[in-house]
Amino acid sequence: MVKPVVVRNLHGQVVQELGRLIVGGEIAPGENLPREELLAERMKVSRTALREAMKVLSAKGLIESKQKTGTRVRDTLHWNQLDADVLAWRCASMPTEDFVEKLAEMREVIEPAAAAAAARRRSAEQLAAIEGAYEAMAAANGREEWSVADLAFHEAILHATHNELMISLFSVVETALGSYLALSARKAIDFKYSLPHHKKVLDAIRRRQPEVARAAMQKTVSDSRSNIRRHTKKT
Amino acid sequence: MVKPVVVRNLHGQVVQELGRLIVGGEIAPGENLPREELLAERMKVSRTALREAMKVLSAKGLIESKQKTGTRVRDTLHWNQLDADVLAWRCASMPTEDFVEKLAEMREVIEPAAAAAAARRRSAEQLAAIEGAYEAMAAANGREEWSVADLAFHEAILHATHNELMISLFSVVETALGSYLALSARKAIDFKYSLPHHKKVLDAIRRRQPEVARAAMQKTVSDSRSNIRRHTKKT
DNA sequence: CTGGAATGAATTTGTAATACTTTATAGCAG
DNA sequence: CTGCTATAAAGTATTACAAATTCATTCCAG
Structure with missing residues (x-):
């Protein structure tokens, strides 16, 4: 009933994890997250899986990747507030x-x-x-x-x-x-x-x-x- | 002003292309699209690029991939109508x-x-x-x-x-x-x-x-x- | 003949290695 | 000081291969 969105895919888990971090404010807008290679290693997944997850997050407007610059969290203004996942993450992180x-x-x-x-x-x-x-x-x-x-x-x-x-x-x-x-x-x-x-x-x-x-x-x-x-x- | 969303990334182009096809109804809900290898070949991109695109589309609720079953277009009910891209595709395809x-x-x-x-x-x-x-x-x-x-x-x-x-x-x-x-x-x-x-x-x-x-x-x-x-x- | 379990094949999922492209930045020349 | 250029760092893209899942078929028991 509460939508226990069981994510079976690996990259899906990464999406959830990173999404929670970002929406929860642990990684502030404007801030860069570690570069792909490091992040992949730290999360124990392949670089490819991480990239798939990042594409999803970027589709939700949470992050933005540019070459050389790295990947950084976009301003809250840009992110897709009406996305079900984003909303769920907000509910989880700020139940104010x-x-x-x-x-x-x-x-x-x-x-x-x-x-x-x-x-x-x-x-x-x-x-x-x-x-x-x-x-x-x-x-x-x-x-x-x-x-x-x-x-x-x-x-x-x-x-x-x-x-x-x-x-x-x-x-x-x-x-x-x-x-x-x-x-x-x-x-x-x-x-x-x-x-x-x-x-x-x-x-x-x-x-x-x-x-x-x-x-x-x-x-x-x-x-x-x-x-x-x-x-x-x-x- | 009208948001000319210039997509520089390869997978972004694939997302746009497939998105238009699906939302435009060329691939009906319930229908399976060709398997990854074929589709990638037909679109002149690598499988990885295609997969990244598919992850994005699946984040928007348009498609659903399961092993062995293949990837199929989900029912309109599930897709993320309030996503900016989805909306744009609808505008482009059905300007009724x-x-x-x-x-x-x-x-x-x-x-x-x-x-x-x-x-x-x-x-x-x-x-x-x-x-x-x-x-x-x-x-x-x-x-x-x-x-x-x-x-x-x-x-x-x-x-x-x-x-x-x-x-x-x-x-x-x-x-x-x-x-x-x-x-x-x-x-x-x-x-x-x-x-x-x-x-x-x-x-x-x-x-x-x-x-x-x-x-x-x-x-x-x-x-x-x-x-x-x-x-x-x-x- | 019916039903269920074992098997096999098709297809997505995941990993790894490698080469490319772009671009920020530093360093050099003028 | 200005502007060009070289370089290196980061994301982008391709390829190949291993693994897991599940559908369909087959085969055997009842």
């Missing part, structure tokens, strides 16, 4: 509430807009999918079960937008938030407290009322956000 | 108005939210930057000059949000939209028609009125969108 805030803000931006778009463009099947997820939420027995259905609900709405950019953005943000959402799960007693909110969203989408859907989703999601905030503050 | 719509929709989601956040959190310097960009817009002499200032204005607002995820998203979407925006530039006569809208946004941010800023930006950006739509329809 500040970052969670930013993620939550993104979610709060996307989801109401998505709900509105879904209300405009959903097909009959997609509405059925959303309804199905809602039923599952209503019927959920435990917190675990409820979370799964909840995620399915939001995903179904995203798909109904017919905009794969939005879907992609959502899924990236959501998996990054995932761990924190789990942490901040409410007490078992009232884990269904937001069901009525979801109902409103569903109804608005069914009736094709974009603005109503937007408002309802806004409420749902900002509620969940303040909830997260309360929890992270507490820790 | 449909895709422009999606990009514009993203923009319409981000910018109002960003304006609101900026109104809440902007520092004095950031406000000054926004004002500076606005002055430049007002003083612009030609369409070209105006576009530059316009972009600076929106960028300054994004930076004032203090949310690098949003900044990153914006810059990706914006560069992808860039070419189309240039295409849909209005007649030279009234290229400043949206200046009043921008003024309202600026004022709201200065006075720290999030909701006002949001509404004003909403108007600005939806206006520009319908403008784009009109133009792409025409072609």
Whole structure:
């Protein structure tokens, strides 16, 4: 569930290792990392494997290689913040509430807009999918079960937008938030407290009322956000 | 300005070439591409160069390599839609108005939210930057000059949000939209028609009125969108 | 005839050695 | 002091080969 991205490839491990180091700030932007030969030796891999890893990191905008100059870490401005790996590394290295805030803000931006778009463009099947997820939420027995259905609900709405950019953005943000959402799960007693909110969203989408859907989703999601905030503050 | 991404590296060229092929749909998802040796030969590069390219593509989620099975194109669902390269390839391959719509929709989601956040959190310097960009817009002499200032204005607002995820998203979407925006530039006569809208946004941010800023930006950006739509329809 | 284990072959993964290309820098000439 | 040139350092690229994985086939037992 938390995406245990088991990397089987050797170069994949190198990517993970270096990525964590860089995003974690152990190697500051502007700084050069050791030259290929040394680094390869130090990491116990061949130079070729290291190069493959560096190509990946450079595709994510983290590093930049030039001949003679060496390889250096690029400024945070350039790196691909929306890449799933980069996000994961940030989550791992800086679990500050500040970052969670930013993620939550993104979610709060996307989801109401998505709900509105879904209300405009959903097909009959997609509405059925959303309804199905809602039923599952209503019927959920435990917190675990409820979370799964909840995620399915939001995903179904995203798909109904017919905009794969939005879907992609959502899924990236959501998996990054995932761990924190789990942490901040409410007490078992009232884990269904937001069901009525979801109902409103569903109804608005069914009736094709974009603005109503937007408002309802806004409420749902900002509620969940303040909830997260309360929890992270507490820790 | 339009990011002429000159790739000097050999493997970079291979990445571009294969990326275009895949995103352009010439190699359908689920399909296997020729095995490394053949492909390398066909592209006139060494296997190593090809492999480095494949690692990059697989980091972008486009392909998946397994031993014995070969390398196959992954389903569109998995690929990293928000990657700058992927987006660029899509722009190059499917310049349908449909895709422009999606990009514009993203923009319409981000910018109002960003304006609101900026109104809440902007520092004095950031406000000054926004004002500076606005002055430049007002003083612009030609369409070209105006576009530059316009972009600076929106960028300054994004930076004032203090949310690098949003900044990153914006810059990706914006560069992808860039070419189309240039295409849909209005007649030279009234290229400043949206200046009043921008003024309202600026004022709201200065006075720290999030909701006002949001509404004003909403108007600005939806206006520009319908403008784009009109133009792409025409072609 | 069916099902499961052993075998073999195809293909990616990983390593190593070597030659090339670019470019920063130092040193020399003017 | 300026500007050219030589050099060496670093990434770039190619080749060849060893290893691991897994799919497909075959063969034997039930």
